[in-house]
Amino acid sequence: MKCAEIRDLILVGYADKELGRLSMGRIKRHLLKCKHCRRFEVLMLKNVVSPFRHADPVTPPSGVWHNISTIIYEHHEKAQRFLDNIKDDLDSIFSHPVAVTVMTVALVFILVFGVILRPLPVEMQLVNGYLAEQEEFLRIADTGKEVYLGTATEDFIIQGNFFISR
Amino acid sequence: MQKIPKSILKGAANGNIAAFEHIYRIAGGFVYSIALHMTHNNEDAQEVTQDVFLKIFKKLKGFYFRAAFKTWVYRMTVNAALDICRKHSQLSRKAREFEKMLKIKNLSEEVHGIIDKREAHEHLEYWLDLLNPDQRVVIVLRDIEGLSYKEIARALRINRNTVRNRLRRARLTLYAVGRKEVILDEVR
Ligand SMILES: [Zn+2]
Numbered sequence: 001m002k003c004a005e006i007r008d009l010i011l012v013g014y015a016d017k018e019l020g021r022l023s024m025g026r027i028k029r030h031l032l033k034c035k036h037c038r039r040f041e042v043l044m045l046k047n048v049v050s051p052f053r054h055a056d057p058v059t060p061p062s063g064v065w066h067n068i069s070t071i072i073y074e075h076h077e078k079a080q081r082f083l084d085n086i087k088d089d090l091d092s093i094f095s096h097p098v099a100v101t102v103m104t105v106a107l108v109f110i111l112v113f114g115v116i117l118r119p120l121p122v123e124m125q126l127v128n129g130y131l132a133e134q135e136e137f138l139r140i141a142d143t144g145k146e147v148y149l150g151t152a153t154e155d156f157i158i159q160g161n162f163f164i165s166r
Numbered sequence: 167m168q169k170i171p172k173s174i175l176k177g178a179a180n181g182n183i184a185a186f187e188h189i190y191r192i193a194g195g196f197v198y199s200i201a202l203h204m205t206h207n208n209e210d211a212q213e214v215t216q217d218v219f220l221k222i223f224k225k226l227k228g229f230y231f232r233a234a235f236k237t238w239v240y241r242m243t244v245n246a247a248l249d250i251c252r253k254h255s256q257l258s259r260k261a262r263e264f265e266k267m268l269k270i271k272n273l274s275e276e277v278h279g280i281i282d283k284r285e286a287h288e289h290l291e292y293w294l295d296l297l298n299p300d301q302r303v304v305i306v307l308r309d310i311e312g313l314s315y316k317e318i319a320r321a322l323r324i325n326r327n328t329v330r331n332r333l334r335r336a337r338l339t340l341y342a343v344g345r346k347e348v349i350l351d352e353v354r
Binding site for chain 1: 181183186187190195197198199202203208211212215216220290293305306308309312314315330333334337338340341345
C-alpha cells in the first residue's frame with residue numbers, strides 16, 4: 001500500500017479501531033518501517049483526536065431539570081383542570097330536573113328525525129323512481145300488449161332501432 | 167450512555183415523573199454535552215436539552231417498542247442542535263468573520279501578546295468552530311461521545327460511507343490547521 005492510502009486509513013478507520021484485522025495488521029507493519037507515516041499518526045492522534053477524547057465531561061445546570069419538571073407539572077395540572085371543568089359542568093347540568101327533561105326530549109327528537117325518519121337524499125329518490133318505472137314497464141311488457149309508457153328504457157330501445165314493429 | 171432499564175422506560179411512558187427523572191439523570195449529560203459542543207452557547211444548550219426531554223416525555227409512549235432509545239435520543243438532540251446552528255448561522259458567520267479579522271490583526275501585533283494561543287488550543291470550541299455543522303456533529307458524536315460509525319450513521323440517518331467522508335474531511339481540516347499552528351509556533 002502507498003503512504004497516501006495508509007494515511008487515509010489512519011485518518012478514518014484505524015484511529016477509531018473500525019478496520020478489519022487484515023487492514024489493521026497491514027497499517028501496523030507499514031508504520032514500523034515508514035517514519036513519515038509514523039509522524040503523521042502521532043500528530044493526527046495528538047492534535048486531532050486526543051483533545052476531543054479527553055474533553056472534560058459537561059453536566060447540565062440544575063435549573064434545566066427544574067424547568068422541565070415544572071413544565072410537565074403545569075401541563076398535567078392544566079389537563080386535569082380541563083377535565084375537572086367538564087365534569088363540573090356536566091354535574092351542574094344534570095342536577096337540574098328541567099335541564100334533564102329538556103335534554104331527554106331533544107335526544108328523542110334527534111333519534112326519531114335524524115336517524116329513523118331520515119329523509120332520503122336526492123340521488124336515492126331518483127334511483128327509486130327509476131326502479132319503479134322499470135318495474136311498471138316490465139309488468140306490462142309481460143302481458144304482450146304493445147304499449148308506450150314513455151319510460152327511459154323504451155326511449156333507449158326506440159332510438160337504437162331495437163324495436164321491431166309488428 | 168448507560169443503558170436504561172425497560173421498567174424505567176415503561177414507567178416514564180405511563181407518566182411516572184420519578185422514572186422520567188431517572189432517565190434524565192442518565193441521558194441528560196450527553197444531550198447537554200452534544201448541544202453545548204454543537205452550539206457553543208450555554209443558553210442554547212439548555213434550551214435544546216429542555217426541548218428534547220419534553221419531547222421524550224410526550225412521545226415516549228409511542229416510541230418505546232419501536233427503536234433503540236439511545237439512537238432516538240441522539241437523533242432528536244442532533245436535530246434540535248442543528249436547527250439552532252442553522253438559525254444562528256447567519257449571525258455567527260458575521261461574528262466569526264469579525265473575530266477572524268481581529269485574530270489576524272492580533273497575530274501581526276505579536277509583541278502585545280493579546281491572544282494566549284495555548285488557551286485557544288485548549289478550547290475545543292476554537293477547533294470545532296473550524297468545521298461546518300455536518301462535520302462538527304460527527305466529531306462530537308465520535309470523539310467526544312464515543313459513538314461507533316454504525317451508531318452515528320443511525321443517529322444521523324446517513325450511510326456509513328457518508329460518516330467516513332465527513333469524518334475524513336473534518337479531521338483533515340483539523341490536522342491542517344494544527345500543522346499551521348505548529349509551524350507558527352516554531353517560527354516565533
Ligand atoms: Zn508511509
